[in-house]
Amino acid sequence: MIEVQGLTKRYGEVPAVDDLTFTVRAGEITGFLGPNGAGKSSTMRMILGLDAPTSGTATVNGRPMRAHPAPLRALGALLDAGAVLPSRSAYHHLLALAASNGLPRGRVDAVLEEVGLAAVARRAAGSYSLGMKQRLGIAAALLGDPPVLVLDEPLNGLDPEGIVWMRGLMRRMAGEGRAVLMSSHLMSEIELTVDHLVVIGRGRLIADTSMADFIAEHSAREVVVRSPHSESFGRRLADAGAAVRADGANRLTVAGLGAPEIGALAALNGVELHELALRQTSLEDAFMALTQDSVEYSADKEAA
Numbered sequence: 001m002i003e004v005q006g007l008t009k010r011y012g013e014v015p016a017v018d019d020l021t022f023t024v025r026a027g028e029i030t031g032f033l034g035p036n037g038a039g040k041s042s043t044m045r046m047i048l049g050l051d052a053p054t055s056g057t058a059t060v061n062g063r064p065m066r067a068h069p070a071p072l073r074a075l076g077a078l079l080d081a082g083a084v085l086p087s088r089s090a091y092h093h094l095l096a097l098a099a100s101n102g103l104p105r106g107r108v109d110a111v112l113e114e115v116g117l118a119a120v121a122r123r124a125a126g127s128y129s130l131g132m133k134q135r136l137g138i139a140a141a142l143l144g145d146p147p148v149l150v151l152d153e154p155l156n157g158l159d160p161e162g163i164v165w166m167r168g169l170m171r172r173m174a175g176e177g178r179a180v181l182m183s184s185h186l187m188s189e190i191e192l193t194v195d196h197l198v199v200i201g202r203g204r205l206i207a208d209t210s211m212a213d214f215i216a217e218h219s220a221r222e223v224v225v226r227s228p229h230s231e232s233f234g235r236r237l238a239d240a241g242a243a244v245r246a247d248g249a250n251r252l253t254v255a256g257l258g259a260p261e262i263g264a265l266a267a268l269n270g271v272e273l274h275e276l277a278l279r280q281t282s283l284e285d286a287f288m289a290l291t292q293d294s295v296e297y298s299a300d301k302e303a304a
C-alpha cells in the first residue's frame with residue numbers, strides 16, 4: 001500500500017505538488033491522471049524516494065522508500081523505459097540490478113520469461129524497439145517480486161498487442177494482491193484498466209474515486225431522436241418527464257428517458273421516427289470537463 005499524506009513539493013514559488021493526500025490500496029490498479037504539468041511525475045518521484053518533499057510524507061507499506069533496505073523488494077517502478085545503457089544486454093542490465101539488491105540470479109531468468117524477452121535477452125538493449133524497452137523496464141520493476149508497483153505511462157509506445165499484454169499483466173499483479181499505481185494521459189485506456197482513479201490538476205487533488213462511481217456519475221446517457229414531427233413530439237417527451245433539447249432540423253437530444261420508452265411513446269402517438277439512437281458521453285469528455293481549469297497550456301487560453 002502507498003500512503004501519500006499532505007505531500008507538497010515547491011520548485012521556487014509555484015508548488016508542483018500541493019498538499020496531496022491519497023492511498024493506493026493493495027489488490028487494486030489505481031489510475032493517476034492529470035493534464036501536462038499537473039505534478040504526476042513529481043509525486044511518483046517522491047513516492048520512490050528520488051526527490052524529497054518540501055512537506056508531507058509518502059510511505060510504501062508503512063515506511064518511506066529511503067528506509068527500505070532492499071528497495072526492489074519493496075517497490076518496482078517504471079519511470080523512463082529508455083534509461084538503459086544501450087551497449088548492455090537486457091540480461092546483464094537485470095543481473096546488475098539483482099546483485100545491487102541481493103536478489104538471486106534465478107529472478108533474472110524468471111522476469112525475462114515473464115515479459116517475453118528471454119529469447120532476445122543477450123542482445124544489446126540499444127537495439128530494442130520502444131515496446132521491447134518498455135518490457136525490459138517492466139522486467140526490472142518485477143525483479144524483486146515487490147508488493148507495490150509504480151508505473152509512469154506504461155502503455156506509451158506499445159502496439160495494440162503490447163497494450164493488451166500490459167493490461168493483462170497489471171490485472172494479474174493486482175489479482176495477486178499487489179498495489180499498482182499507473183499514470184496515463186489516455187482516459188479511454190484508463191477506463192479499461194483501472195479500479196480506482198486519482199485525478200490531480202496544478203498539484204492538487206481533483207478526484208479520488210472508484211472507476212465504477214466515476215462512470216456512474218459522469219457517463220450521461222442521451223438518446224438522439226430524428227422525426228419530421230420533432231417539435232410536437234418534443235413537447236410530448238417533455239410532458240413524459242424527459243429533458244429535451246432541439247438539436248438542428250428535426251433532431252432532438254433527449255435525457256431522462258430510454259430509447260425503448262421513447263420508441264413506445266412514438267408508436268402510441270403514431271409519430272414517424274427516422275432515427276432513435278443511444279449516445280453515451282465518453283469518460284474522456286468527463287475528464288476534460290473535470291480538469292479544464294487546471295490545464296497549463298491550452299489552445300483556447302493562448303488564443304484568449
Ligand SMILES: Nc1ncnc2c1ncn2[C@@H]1O[C@H](COP(=O)(O)OP(=O)(O)OP(=O)(O)O)[C@@H](O)[C@H]1O
Binds near residue numbers: 034035036038
Ligand atoms: N526539477 C524541476 N525544477 C523546476 N520545476 C519543475 C521540476 N520538475 C517539475 N517541475 C514543474 O512542476 C510541475 C509538475 O511537473 P510534473 O512533471 O510533475 O507534471 P506531470 O503531471 O508529470 O506532467 P506530464 O504529464 O507533462 O508528464 C510542472 O509545472 C513542472 O514544470
